[in-house]
Amino acid sequence: MATITDATVHVTCPGRNYVTLKITTSDGVTGIGDATLNGRELAVASYLRDHVCPLLIGRDAHRIEDTWQYLYKGAYWRRGPVTMTAIAAVDVALWDIKGKVAGLPLYQLLGGAARDGVTVYGHASGDTVPELLQDVQRFLDRGFRAVRAQAAVPGLERVYGQRKGGGDTYEPADGSLPSVEDWDTGAYLDFVPSYMAAVREKFGYGFQLLHDVHHRLTPIEAARLGKSLEPYRMFWIEDATPAEDQEAFDLIRRHTTTPLAVGEIFNSVFDCQHLITRRLIDYVRASVSHAGGVTQLRKIFALAEPYGVRSGSHGAGDLSPVSFAAALHLDLSIPNFGMQEYMAHLPGYEEVFRTSWTFEDGLMHPGDAPGIGVEFDEDAAARYPYSPKYLPVNRLRDGSVHDW
Known part of the structure; x- marks a missing residue:
């Protein structure tokens, strides 16, 4: 059984802010997932670092469905963009690992x-x-x-x-x-x-x-x-x-x-x-x-x-x-x-x-x-630090807030 031994969160801004989760297994295989929520990136990064990553250590990296249900049902406060983006990052990273172990691209x-x-x-x-x-x-x-x-x-x-x-x-x-x-x-x-x-x-x-x-x-x-x-x-x-x-x-x-x-x-x-x-x-x-x-x-x-x-x-x-x-x-x-x-x-x-x-x-x-076919360079990511950015707010001609 390949267990999860490490889970780290990286925030980088090569033009846009991105949050990347990197998971490492006891076999030395790594997988990455995207945890980006535009304009609210640090909320997801914190959710992962403070609440999700500690729960991953020691789990079987190949039990993807079980891990998904554990993170979704186990949190009690379900759904919402922050929670689901964090779960998505874990899920994609585990699929990436499974593909690399199998030697196959994810679509296979x-x-x-x-x-x-x-x-x-x-x-x-x-x-x-x-x-x-x-x-x-x-x-x-x-x-x-x-x-x-x-x-x-x-x-x-x-x-x-x-x-x-x-x-x-x-x-x-x-x-x-x-x-x-x-x-x-x-x-x-x-x-x-x-x-x-x-x-x-x-x-x-x-x-x-x-x-x-x-x-x-x-x-x-x-x-x-x-x-x-x-x-x-x-x-x-x-x-x-x-x-x-x-x-x-x-x-x-x-x-x-x-x-x-x-x-x-x-x-x-x-x-x-x-x-x-x-x-x-x-x-x-x-x-x-x-x-x-x-x-x-x-x-x-x-x-x-x-x-x-x-x-x-x-x-x-x-x-x-x-x-x-x-x-x-x-x-x-x-x-x-x-x-x-x-x-x-x-x-x-x-x-x-x-x-x-x-x-x-x-x-x-x-x-x-094998996996999702994307490699993440941590050293390059560190050269592009997080830059605070917000999406616009929309207002009608009378000044009232409208959907953006």
């Missing part, structure tokens, strides 16, 4: 590949419609088969999803206090259909087109948006309304045939059980790191399969390469895969995380290295 342990590669979408944006069109072209020229389109709303100074400068990612979190963004729902609803029309007019329908609402709308406003976007054959609109009220999606569903995706802030199967079993969504976007790891997310996707709901896992740059690699392994193995978000990481990450995934012709593959 999950039943093998169900497809040749994982379709991913890139993030196109622009301060103007012509800039957005140029950015869509850039992704299509690189072979992407799916593109998310976000454009600045005229009259609003800052809008979610706008990338500044070069590269494929952006960092909305900054400063020691949250920045404030303004919002006008009416202006947004009037503007979005016009730039989706421009994208389709210029590039046609030979690729998948996506859009993120980012929880900004009421259910009836979301229904209006979905209806107005029907001519442009969206692959999905994401997070159209806050999902705490799962029944709200019934109202949206009754008014539009535009596919609905939600779930990047979900922490467990209970957050989406009603949405899935009532067929109120088309894609569940829960992530490996925030929904309890591979063990729990695999169960969520298994629940979704008989209801015709497919996966669409969150994969923004606020999840470390460890989380993204684990997601690719899961994507490759499940029968009801839909789409995988892919936002490249900021420069500096490659010094800390050495990855083995590949991208070709719009498809990604996690690679065949």
Whole structure:
């Protein structure tokens, strides 16, 4: 029996803050898991160091399901993003260890590949419609088969999803206090259909087109948006309304045939059980790191399969390469895969995380290295100390706080 002999937490900031859990066994095998919760990283780091890591020492490293249940049920105070992110880090690290011991990549342990590669979408944006069109072209020229389109709303100074400068990612979190963004729902609803029309007019329908609402709308406003976007054959609109009220999606569903995706802030199967079993969504976007790891997310996707709901896992740059690699392994193995978000990481990450995934012709593959296929350099991580950053706060024009 290989027991856990050490569990250490590393906080690093190669462009973004990441929390990495490293577990070592009595056989000298190591595994890593992502414990990043954007804007609340130190809360998870403390939960791991002070409450979880001491419980791991001496446990059988290969009893992954038992360890998951022990950490979930044994805490009494269940669920929530901090708890589930910490459990996810342990879970992924143990799967990484099991793959290394078996000499197999994680997807082989999950039943093998169900497809040749994982379709991913890139993030196109622009301060103007012509800039957005140029950015869509850039992704299509690189072979992407799916593109998310976000454009600045005229009259609003800052809008979610706008990338500044070069590269494929952006960092909305900054400063020691949250920045404030303004919002006008009416202006947004009037503007979005016009730039989706421009994208389709210029590039046609030979690729998948996506859009993120980012929880900004009421259910009836979301229904209006979905209806107005029907001519442009969206692959999905994401997070159209806050999902705490799962029944709200019934109202949206009754008014539009535009596919609905939600779930990047979900922490467990209970957050989406009603949405899935009532067929109120088309894609569940829960992530490996925030929904309890591979063990729990695999169960969520298994629940979704008989209801015709497919996966669409969150994969923004606020999840470390460890989380993204684990997601690719899961994507490759499940029968009801839909789409995988892919936002490249900021420069500096490659010094800390050495990855083995590949991208070709719009498809990604996690690679065949044993485990999850990511190596963590502790010395490099130490060169990038934690930097306090907060996500923005959103306010309407009258000053009231709105969903960001």
